Amino acid sequence: MGEQAKKSDIRRALHQDSVLANTAILYYKEGLTQNEIALRLGVSRQTVINYLRLAREQNIVDIRINGASFTVSNTSRDLRAKYKLADVYIAGLTADGDSADVAYKAQINRQVAQVGAMALHEILQPGELVGIAWGETIYHLANEAPYRIIEDLTVCQIIGSMTTPLVMTAEGCAISLASRLGAECHTLHAPAILTSVDLAEALRNEPVIREQLERLKTIDRSVFSVGNCDSDTPIVQSAITTDEEFDWYRARGAVGVLCGRFIDSSGTHIKGPMDGRMIGIDLSCLKERANGILVAGGPAKFDAISATLNGGYVSHLVTDERTAQALLEI
Template identity: 25%
Template sequence: MVAQPTGFGRSTGDPQVRLMTKVAHMYHEQGIRQTEIADALHISQAKVSRLLKRAGEVGIVKTIVVVSPGLQTELETQLEQRFGLLEAVVVDVVGEEAEIIAGLGSAGAGYLENTLTGGERIGISPWSQTLLAVVDRLRPLRTAGAESVIQLLGGVGNSSVQVQANRLLDELATRIGARPRFVPAPGLVGTAAMRRGLLKDSTMEDVTSEWASLTMALVGIGSLHPSPLLRQSGNAVEPVDESSLLSLGAVGDVCHRFFDADGNLVRGQLDDRVVGISPADYRGIPRRVGLAGGARKHAAVRAALRGGWVNVLLTDVETARTLLS
């Protein structure tokens, strides 16, 4: 707060303006409590309060927000306005992909700690290195932050890697005091018939029935070329399918739902083999939080924003600048 002794339409000799300025100076710049100001000036505390309020209204007191080093408030505001986001969080981190993932992990943990207030039903993508980084940095909440955490895509894969998908879901649920729900199937199967058969299983139906009532999604944004974790899991797109997607203009995905540069869903044979939440149910989730960064993800992140696949974005500073360029 800064107190400025200007007249604002009245003479600076006006007793009311002079008293407002003096009260504002004592309170904001000298740190004197309102009761002490009232005693010193022989006026009531109620009048001190009214004078302080009036000083703000006429401009004698002006609020200045000082942005701490490392914060990117202006970039965040520009992203929110450009893409109609509920919120953007820009992390001041540069370097190799591993460093960016670590920075996004810390930012994601902080975001969850500050925004989960209980009652959330969270859907999560299981094959995300960035989300694993979030969980590794997330402190246990003192009170439950959500009711349940449910996989949005099949989490069964190569046994040496599946433990990571299970850990992601289980540890997130434990740290926020929620109930974990696993999808007992691979994320990608060989045929559409296999997918239909799996979805009819009663165990699967118990989980998939909860997809329509989710309040929040926590997802990574994938580029067309899968991450090492996804490729090792056995749930990655095969090269022949990758070529087909490329010919259809695909640039990225959320939970194996691929989209083009404008964010439009790319439909093909692969789409019928995904054991995961449908695009319609996914888009019906009110808060869709995406975490992604690094040069490899620029096109995919831009497309995800254009198509409304995420409406909350956590990304790095260079990706943010690229999105706005």
């Protein structure tokens, strides 16, 4: 491509950005309707709709709702008092559904994650080291977070790599969130679980991985969800645990899976056959830091959410209205 052609492409790109920015200003700042903007620009209403969509996709406009607006209800206040939390953010679901329905559970995960993404900018502070976990809800949160820089922030992956066709990898979640917050990112260069205790121990003693695990002991905050102990929980779908191991934990009272570890109804870590083979943050460290942001909702996760709150891992809760009400009633 010649120099003249390159300059022409640059001019066209700059012109498009200018058009998109001006359209966004007219719509979001000056409050004009799409029809009014179409008349002013001499284009069709559909073209205006396309301009606004492109402005969002290209991050020319960043739509952000104040996360604090989700913390002003009586329910939020009562939950803060009951569980001694710094704040509670409550998502109002747009539709009801069967708690066993896959589509309904996915809707809850997404809407709670959207509120969690907005809440991050109210909670996270410049200069903090923030740990991020993995799962469907965290995947949505990482991809819903507004593109807005938090100065001198560092994000680190707190669970080794896990894969499932339904969810981005653990390192992918960390990288995605870090990119949206303008943060430095540290991934964890190891699988979440190994085939033997000896192999896991050898990896934990590798200098690079040892350094990464030591960093997890210094996190200022952590962002995580919690899984239930049903057969559709990601830790089962990812084949991280066998059916026999899963049954072993459930037989000993497991109601939730927190950062790859099983917990009972009091939030106590149930140590068992998987722990020696896992690479990731210890629940004792998570509890000691006591600055966890739990993002989870829905009837299917109720027992797991309650257990995580009982265990003292959480400072900020993001959940849905029905779950919040149920938590107050127990």
